[in-house]
Amino acid sequence: MSNPVLQIRGVSKSFGALEASKNIKLDVQTGEIHALIGPNGAGKSTLIQQIAGGLQPDRGHILFMDQDVTTLSTAARARKGMARTFQISSLAMEYTVLQNAVLGALGARGDVYRFFRPVMKDQKLLSTAQEMLALLGLGDVQNTITSELSHGQRRQLEVAVALTSSPKLFLMDEPMAGLGAEASKKLMAFLADLKKQAPILLVEHDMDAVFALADRISVLVYGEIIATGTVEEIRSNPAVRLAYLGEEAEE
Template sequence: MILSSAHRPHTGPLLKVEGLHKAYGALTVTDGVSLEVGAGELHAIIGPNGAGKTTLIHQLAGSLRSDSGSVTFAGEDISRLDMVQRVKRGLARSFQITSLLDGFSVLENAAMAVQARSGSSFRFFAPAAHEKRLIDEAMAVLTRFGLEDRAQRRAGSLSHGEKRQLELAIALATGARMLLLDEPLAGTGHEESERLVALMQELRTTHTLVLIEHDMEAVFALADRVSVLVYGRLIATGTPAEVRADPAVRAAYLGEEEAA
């Protein structure tokens, strides 16, 4: 099964962020954010609404240029690279930003990502599902996510949870080494959430994941480490147990969440 690209050997953190800053006029959204994510780690970023979490994901993915600071991936400074260039290096984002082609089949959507990995534009994708190599690789990804029996259905006809599965499959089909997941459980029902949590548990065996999620039960069950973002600043990073016990975190965020 071909799911990830070849990468040169690298020691040290897979992702290193130093002093990342983004402001809109007088409003500072990310304020000197620094963190490291090791290869094979599931690193969660949590915080209250308006903390700057999604802006940070945009900065990591390359869809938003930072005012200052640096992003290093697999030992390479990618701060000036756009989103497409970062995807080609193995850093892909999913959820809340992935635009499925609703009029195309599930298979064609997956084949799009396989085709884009070789340098083709996402826009010129109509012939993609007619090439055997693309079909085989796309079907391998769909099978991993339990969507093989939906391959010929229009993407727009899928349930909300199935669309989330397909979005994740598409991110993986790009050959990603690290996946940035922006609230994958948002809007899903109990059964769909359980299915997605199980998929993330399985994905962590082969990929590095950075997860933004409001479901604290899922975060503390999944994460190796957790970083807490409040008003654009990271106030704590540690294991789930360390973060849960941190007085500053409880005062700023967790106490309020757990009491809700």
């Protein structure tokens, strides 16, 4: 197996007496979707924030592309190719679809303080933004105000914005949340293909989606990884069945 794109080594984080992350060890390999699952309050969001740079771990190290990024800011990690989509949309709802995508491409340059009007005349930025919108099937709505999009289209736009930075890793926080059956099916098909461009660390509550998409799954319970393995290994793991999956594991 090749060197992991992401390596989490002994990461721990406490808030007072609460241990939100306990000696976490996890990696994401090239070309895979690695799903992170667990019940509410398991510590998934805390771990993702530490990986993305929003929180500093108390102990341990985070390696990205063989570089220790533990102390780097979110922006610095993004410039190195770590892209994140959020459970709650971070899109600028008052801007058009194209403007959001252009801002994503601009952020990848590390030059987010340019005046907006000249940015929209930058042909390289426009070309990158339009290419990613077309890839996500949003080319026909590029001039639509983002607030007018459907929920599923906004999810697609978030991925398009992330793609403008040519990421080497995606951190995806519940991309299926709020989607209908048809929109979820389309997004799942896209994610299955997207991992060829960059691996995905996927946090998701939709277990059907997890079992259909994941190459490997890590199960987080009370801040600890209790198991990592393939879909079948996780389905048949007694500790996982007891702690999280319950009767779902038998379906």
